[in-house]
Amino acid sequence: DTGVSQDPRHKITKRGQNVTFRCDPISEHNRLYWYRQTLGQGPEFLTYFQNEAQLEKSRLLSDRFSAERPKGSFSTLEIQRTEQGDSAMYLCASSALAGAADTQYFGPGTRLTVL
Amino acid sequence: AQKVTQAQTEISVVEKEDVTLDCVYETRDTTYYLFWYKQPPSGELVFLIRRNSFDEQNEISGRYSWNFQKSTSSFNFTITASQVVDSAVYFCALSERDYGGSQGNLIFGKGTKLSVKP
Numbered sequence: 001d002t003g004v005s006q007d008p009r010h011k012i013t014k015r016g017q018n019v020t021f022r023c024d025p026i027s028e029h030n031r032l033y034w035y036r037q038t039l040g041q042g043p044e045f046l047t048y049f050q051n052e053a054q055l056e057k058s059r060l061l062s063d064r065f066s067a068e069r070p071k072g073s074f075s076t077l078e079i080q081r082t083e084q085g086d087s088a089m090y091l092c093a094s095s096a097l098a099g100a101a102d103t104q105y106f107g108p109g110t111r112l113t114v115l
Numbered sequence: 116a117q118k119v120t121q122a123q124t125e126i127s128v129v130e131k132e133d134v135t136l137d138c139v140y141e142t143r144d145t146t147y148y149l150f151w152y153k154q155p156p157s158g159e160l161v162f163l164i165r166r167n168s169f170d171e172q173n174e175i176s177g178r179y180s181w182n183f184q185k186s187t188s189s190f191n192f193t194i195t196a197s198q199v200v201d202s203a204v205y206f207c208a209l210s211e212r213d214y215g216g217s218q219g220n221l222i223f224g225k226g227t228k229l230s231v232k233p
Binding site for chain 1: 119150152157158159160161162165206208213218219220221222223224225226
């Protein structure tokens, strides 16, 4: 079984540009999570999906951020009008909804640098 | 509010030494889950262990062992006979039940950077 994959692995953009990241979860995992990690910090929750439904959004997810998971498979995270403060590693994780003890498995992340 | 504290920012040991990474958590829920993840220099978070709040048995997996103490809200991680390949940032994380009774999002500590020198 392949793990969680993310694309691209690195993205450099200029302030004000829009960027989109993709996450492909482990096959048949119906939960998908997005986190953001800045240097020297632990990952911080952004949002998560159960199948195609977006169930929760963090207050960190400003209106410049939007996430989708059409058809409950891969997910995209878009940042509009990027700011230098958006520079971070964006991590995706997936889990199988199998009762109350689900382990989240993480992808390699997308490192965003906003110049 | 839920919170995870990893007071040790960096630890440096010499190979073959034992090392313990501390984790203290805060939660109002009676049912919750605790995790440890490893983040090597490559950046990918690697799952190590999951514990639920009803299971206070300590666990050993090879050179790794975990000590869960509900009375002190701690979930410490010990590496015995450390190796250079253990060098990484280690994160402790907490998850509570969401509205549906399943695990919600993870709340991470700031991590402990472990350097094992040959």
